[in-house]
Amino acid sequence: MCRSLSKYGIFFLFLALTGLIFLLRNIHTLESLNCRTVSTLYKLQSRIHSAFTPERTPPFYHNHTFCGHLGQKPSPEDELEERYLLDSIAWPEPLTRPMPPPLRQTSDPVHSLFAILPTKEGREWHVGDQLEVLVQMHDFQGRPKRYGGDFLLARLHSPELGAGVAGDVLDHRNGFYSAVFPLLWMGSALIEITLVHSSEAVAVLRRLREERPDRVFFKSLFRSGFLSETTLCNMCLPPDEQPLCNYTDPHTGEPWYCYKPKMLSCDTRINHAKGGYQKHLITNKEALLFQSGVNIKAHIHASGPDRINVLPPKKDQLGMESSSTKPEPIKVTPSGYYYGGSWRPLGGVTMRQFNDSSAITQCLRGKVINMYGDSTVRQWFEYLNAFVPELKEFNLHSPKNVGPFMAVDSTHNILLKYRCHGPPIRFSTVTSNELHYISNELDGLPGGPDTVVVLSIWAHFSTFPVEIYIRRLRHIRRALVRLLDRAPGTLVVIRSANLQAIDQEVSLYNSDWFSLQLNSVLRAMFKGLDILLVDAWQMSLAHHLPHALHPPPAIVKNMIDMLLSFVCPDKKKHQQN
Template identity: 50%
Template sequence: MKTISIFSRPAAVTLSTDMHYDFCKLKPLSPKEAQEEDLLLESITWPETPPLSFPLSLEKTSDPDHSTFTILPKRGGGQWRIGDKLEVMINMKDFQGRPKKFGGDVLLARLHNPTIGAGVAGEVVDHLNGSYTAVFLLLWKGSAQVTLVHPSEAVMELRRLNREHPDRIFFKSVFQSGSVTETTTCNICLRPTQKSLCNFTDLHTGEPWFCYKPDNLSCDYKRQSFSLFYSPQQKEGTIFFSSWKMLHCCVLAIQHFLGHHSLKGKVVHMYGDSTIRQWFEHLTATLPDLKEFDLNSEKQAGPFMALNFTHNIMVKYCCHGPPLRSTTVPAIEMHYIANELDNMVGGSKTVVVLGIWAHFATFPLEFYIRRMLSIRRAVVRLLSRAPDTLVVIRTGNPKSLTCFLHSSTNSDWYTLQQLKVLKAIFKGLNVHLVNAWEMVIAHHLPQELHPQPPIIKNMINVLLSTATP
């Protein structure tokens, strides 16, 4: 089983210029906000890899087949017992068997026991010298797996792609007036051309969004949006070993709560991407008498609404505002989450579920940070006027990386960086995080962008247990 990603550099790319700032300028922040952004970026600093020589040789990158692991002796000696911590030393080597001298590889550790249906995520410590320690708490006998998702060299390429080519996914919008339609390119930032720009920056949140102006129509006739994909191959590897099992902070054996009891008399507002739409679909498929009301919405983007009159339950889903990679979506249905929260009364009968991550992977992390800071400010305002409102946030999760397109646009490294930022931004607030990252790592099912139903069920059980009076 291979999960190592190596990137070939596109032919016509300038190697070291920071093109991101040349055409994609960030809005100035207040001194306080700028300091917070700097601290967030500093907190997720990834180990630097020595400058790469081009053409890049695969032989010099991390190879799981040549890498080794060693179970370290128990601290204090003796045999391991339930409750002890098992430490495994991982020494990374390249394809020629030479030890790596620096860190920065993306490694995921998990332990699962299919026989008893339990699994948890492990902790990996980077020693910055080519060696790593995986730490597991011994709770029962079983097996463990450490996966090399990206070698450190690939991380540098992923970072370069986001800074030099944040527009490598092309978004399109349709402008229509009567029988006249025109389609133009849109994005958070656009490269300068002879065309004029339509500025659709949100007046309340300040979230940027621009389109090239149509040749014959005004900017007022923007009707719908959709996106096209482009991204420039990848190889993949896994390190396996046998040991015990661990429990980190994510337990999959969660007590099941009846949805009707948990949500009785409540309105559940779900905002986010398709991984939150999965929650809506699961609830409507599994809760008796929760019936979807047909709004004639586009299947992928919504909006959707489901009702249960017997128990006075309403569940609603709306996709978040751009950027959004989807099929055609009416522009009027793309809502910025902060605006939605500011228009909400809130209270003990209100549940807010948020999930926003996958569609920001191709942009420099500053854009994700600013979107989440905007949402945090709205959450603070909501909880200030209605402190008994329940706010639940779903984190991103690892995915299957089967080709270069997936790796360069949905890399787990991007998601891991977002996860760290998300935790830091909402730390100390009265919000509940559903750690989808660890829940997916821990599960024996394959990792996918849209986790399989048993994993979604575990997430919903967390939601329902949180919502239980």
Template identity: 35%
Template sequence: MIPTKKELFHLSFYSEFGISLDGYSRLQQAVYWDGPDRSITNVSTSTSPAHTTFNIENLKESFQTGEELFVTVHAKDFDSKSKSYGGDFFQAKLFWSKTKASVFGEVVDLLNGSYSVHFLLPWVGEAQVAVRLIHSSEAVQVLKRHRDTDSDRVYFNGFYEGPGPNKTRLSEAVMCNVKWDKNGLEHMGTGDCCCEYKDPRTEEIWRCQRPKSLPCSARANFGKLIPSLKTLQSPFTHLPDVAEKCHPGLHTPVPAGFYLNDVWTSFVCSTRHFTTQTTTECLKDKHIYMMGDSTMRQWFEFFVKVVPTLKQMNLHVQYQSGPLLAVDVKNNIDLHWRAHGIPLRSRKSAVANLHYISNEIDDLAGGSHTVIMFNLGPHFTTYPLDFYTHRVLRIRKAVLALLQRAPDTTVIIKTVNTGYKVSLYSIMCSNTRRPHCDAHASQIVTTSYTYFVTLICVAALKVLLTNNLTS
């Protein structure tokens, strides 16, 4: 098959980062999402959670820990007719509320309207199966179409400030968005309508409508203009502890672990549970750099809360975007967090404080006392997947260079949460205050894992999904 012009452009870009045609093809296969085989003209033909059913294939009176449970989901429409194609986005878990136990179930699309789910049985006691339809196949296709063509449904403000007449100060707010395959610019005009800002290292371009009274150089701040299926239960009659010490490069099985008594146990390697003292000892003599969204900022807040000698400094910045700093002089710990740069749906923030992750990593010397943690995802769900992929590849390039000059640097990647209770981006993904573009977030997880799994240790654990599916 002869590549299209768009594919040739992407292949040229990917080759800059050492990604072959085969590697590009593998990613396309990994993020492939099935969909309707015909035009949908009636909502009644879409998947209905009330009519969809599932059954446990190997149900029996009791099981041994370590056995597997096999479930088949049969998707049906609102007329109770079986679906003949895949593409529905289901999430599944095995759980028991009384013991706060849960484990993630991998859902495999059979592309014919049915889905297989398998669970590992890791604890002694009872359990329930929960399957939830997040988005129907039809909804996924609508969301994908708007994500790829209507990125301007979520846009940002550029704030300009400068001197005015008679020693006054002028201030203007204008619309901004990324310049990407012409997406997101439909309402911003053409010709000399806009100011363009190109990062010299990432080569990413953002565009803002030209302010009426101030020059393009006066840009100072940036910000955003701001049902479950029936469950079955069956009694089950603990897996041995994983003895291997955790280290980069270990295979991550599915599931990667489970909760019992609200405590996470890993199937990857020996799980450690930290006290305040052992946490402090672990962080001692470390320079820790966290970059990402609010879920990474929660890690920063957690460490500040858990380590009493770690004191947060007031840098007088916008808290939502940072940078934030906490210092423990006694134990020689400095902890940093900053947002991952635009796109960032946050309050008005100084442009000078919004740095790209790849640029930050390029500016770090690294070494055995340096720990880098980052994540990237939710703020990209309303943009084409290629835009996110390009950002990931630039970070990958920066990480490769860092590990080449300082191979003893610790790099930790936090993958994307896909179970938001409240939609931050409902303008794009939903007209209800329910989980947003989880299907898009799932593709983002796959993209990150594809490009980082062979490079360093990726924490692609379905922890939050496992713990929150039915709550």
């Protein structure tokens, strides 16, 4: 009897499931069902499907050419510029095969060393001279490397004086590197050479950048009534997987796609969010190239002294006559240096100190400050909003850390605004109608002498081929040219990329090597325009505090002082010029 009931039970369950599947597949024809019924049935379908299907992640694609056709076709001039920019950031490739070689044959900071090279006068240095350091890389077996491509950072600093300056590293492509520093202060100066990544690790990062633009993936929620679906989104998605929703910006041609929901239309998208990070991107052998404290941001020691004492300038360097031959000019000119903990720019503007809120208020009186970009410029908004009590943040009911944000000082007629840039943006959740491209925002500004524009756009492009970043900056540059043409008095300030703390996982998505390349492109693309730069790269490299994606307050304070020095230049200096 029980067996008979069991058989009938299985039979009726089969009929019920068959009917349910038929109902769900034809649910769009059942107009008589209300939204609540549709939602309940769809949720049941999702539960049944998820019980037998593993959690979906973006598929692995070895070839990134499916991204090549996206976006507007560049003009011949744009293609030429792109080729020039890509050539300018070309990185030496390791000569060894296969790649990667065994760890023992790769760059080891412990076995590597550097030495201070003497000047023509011997081991005596003066302010205005140039210090040169020679670095020789060795592998884990202690053998000299015979090829270049290592990513090194160089800093000259004095903890006692609160001084620091970034050095310029030259790759001789034979295992030797030169680090060159201008000598800008008297007293002690300590040399610090850091291996960020070995040449072999850089080769892995280059491959990931070109072949895996999906290693950070995104998602969007679609909703209509009680029915909702979430699908994968990205700058480029393989069209053969399933139908796509095309959200390409009509003004700039910037592409963005989502997989089309199964039961909803493309115009029901309500938000955008970071989906997550792809795992298992590298082999176990490649993972050995990314070990914190071993071959990621590890110091290289000196074979002899690592410190010099800088003497006062020589007489001829003070403008006095000298019978000796003139010294060689400084070959490397950084954007500035620290002394007494304060940034001192070299050329262009005199740095002012804005140590109290009243000074900032007076500087920004009557100004509209528009900040666009990523969280590193949002950090500036937060600093000013917190430091200046007269600025009152207006509640726009925006999500925390996402925006848009606005602060107002009605007494002094100050308006401070922040808005994140358009996709790709890795913030938690942004409503679809708040996804604005910077170039479109710039085209909507009237501009003028009371308008300040601050831009920071780099961190969210590290996982994509550089061509995508070039295209985005080109659109922004054209919009800035239009803005400056119609309103020549508009002040435009761009914040560059900065160094950050990295480990193995962060290296694969946000390595300083990616940021270095983007930073070089950024500087080249805006060179020659009436645009000012806050060199966050050198300001983070030259400072003694640890690197961080969002720099600590001491560095941010110097960046804000730099920005405000652009907005309110020193009157005496300005009159002299």
